[in-house]
Amino acid sequence: MIRPQPRDSVALMEGYHSPQIDVDVRLNTNESPELPPSGFVEEVSAAISKIEWHRYPQRSATELRTEIGKLHGVGHEQVFAANGSNEVLQTLLLTYGGPGRSAAIFEPTYALHSHLSRITGTDVIEGERTADFFLDMDEVERVITGSRPAITFLCSPNNPTGVVDTEDQIRRVLELVSDVGGILCVDEAYGQFADFSAIDLIGPDVPLVVSRTYSKTWAMAAARLGYLVAPGWIIAELEKVVLPYHLDAMTQVAGTLALRHLSAMNERVDRLVEERGRLMAELANLSVDVWPSASNFVLFRPREHEGVDVWQGLVDRSILIRNCASWPRLEGCLRVTIGTPDEDDRFLAALMEVLA
Numbered sequence: 001m002i003r004p005q006p007r008d009s010v011a012l013m014e015g016y017h018s019p020q021i022d023v024d025v026r027l028n029t030n031e032s033p034e035l036p037p038s039g040f041v042e043e044v045s046a047a048i049s050k051i052e053w054h055r056y057p058q059r060s061a062t063e064l065r066t067e068i069g070k071l072h073g074v075g076h077e078q079v080f081a082a083n084g085s086n087e088v089l090q091t092l093l094l095t096y097g098g099p100g101r102s103a104a105i106f107e108p109t110y111a112l113h114s115h116l117s118r119i120t121g122t123d124v125i126e127g128e129r130t131a132d133f134f135l136d137m138d139e140v141e142r143v144i145t146g147s148r149p150a151i152t153f154l155c156s157p158n159n160p161t162g163v164v165d166t167e168d169q170i171r172r173v174l175e176l177v178s179d180v181g182g183i184l185c186v187d188e189a190y191g192q193f194a195d196f197s198a199i200d201l202i203g204p205d206v207p208l209v210v211s212r213t214y215s216k217t218w219a220m221a222a223a224r225l226g227y228l229v230a231p232g233w234i235i236a237e238l239e240k241v242v243l244p245y246h247l248d249a250m251t252q253v254a255g256t257l258a259l260r261h262l263s264a265m266n267e268r269v270d271r272l273v274e275e276r277g278r279l280m281a282e283l284a285n286l287s288v289d290v291w292p293s294a295s296n297f298v299l300f301r302p303r304e305h306e307g308v309d310v311w312q313g314l315v316d317r318s319i320l321i322r323n324c325a326s327w328p329r330l331e332g333c334l335r336v337t338i339g340t341p342d343e344d345d346r347f348l349a350a351l352m353e354v355l356a
């Protein structure tokens with residue numbers, strides 16, 4: 001047998017994986033440290049018991065999309081939902097990217113934007129951010145007008161740096177993208193932590209899509225649900241590409257019921273912001289450089305130790321954070337998710353031991 005080989009673009013690719021190691025304190029994938037509010041699981045169980053299990057789920061997921069739309073002041077025809085925002089982004093790339101087309105990203109940013117682009121055969125144009133990880137508007141203009149990408153990705157607040165792009169910057173990128181017939185995709189996985197949402201800029205003739213997820217602040221990473229808000233004509237194209245019945249009945253129900261607990265979610269965000277302040281203040285006393293964060297994670301770099309050794313030292317103490325030490329532009333950096341006060345204390349105690 002000649003063993004069949006995958007496409008070149010796949011063969012060259014390393015997966016995007018944060019190791020799932022069995023530890024006591026997991027602060028590596030930016031999930032909510034808290035469970036969904038009391039009542040939610042019972043509501044979902046009751047609704048699941050009424051599912052007609054022998055039937056396909058509602059293909060259009062209209063109720064879910066209607067409720068998501070209400071959250072953002074738009075109709076269901078402006079909402080596309082899928083299994084996590086990664087499937088949302090993949091569908092966007094399958095629809096508007098692909099062979100002969102390109103996607104622009106500004107590094108360092110969320111690794112899945114380039115990874116999903118390559119998987120879908122879309123060329124990746126890498127632009128650079130400033131040394132402090134802010135958008136460099138001259139660079140953005142150079143990349144977009146020079147390469148005319150089909151899709152331009154921004155991520156605000158940006159993962160893994162925690163930086164927010166300003167409204168002025170996003171408006172300017174949108175102008176540049178519009179001039180070359182492209183789409184701007186703003187990934188707002190951590191949008192609840194910013195005081196401006198690009199969703200406010202969406203309009204019938206604006207080539208803008210904004211993606212969100214249930215995996216982080218909604219405390220529902222187990223469900224795999226994400227969505228994007230966009231003009232209706234973009235949603236209609238995405239619906240042609242996605243697999244039929246891709247969103248199962250349980251996920252639709254859970255996503256719809258979660259939205260009844262909006263105030264509990266907002267209170268959770270407030271608690272995380274307060275806890276982030278405490279964690280950053282503690283980190284400032286240690287021998288690490290810390291970047292300001294507008295999200296539920298903090299990027300830092302040990303000054304006198306190798307980042308990877310610190311990461312392993314924490315794993316040895318049953319604390320798992322994200323190891324970015326070998327990522328381009330983030331040499332030696334680590335990213336820690338804001339946990340419960342107790343988890344963060346255990347992380348800090350372990351970090352002090354490792355750095356001592």
Ligand SMILES: *Cc1c(COP(=O)(O)O)cnc(C)c1O
Pocket residue numbers: 030083084085086087110155159187189212213214215216224225226
């Ligand atoms: C975590 C994260 C997502 C979420 O992906 P899901 O597939 O919805 O779990 C998307 N974008 C960014 C920037 C993230 O950090």
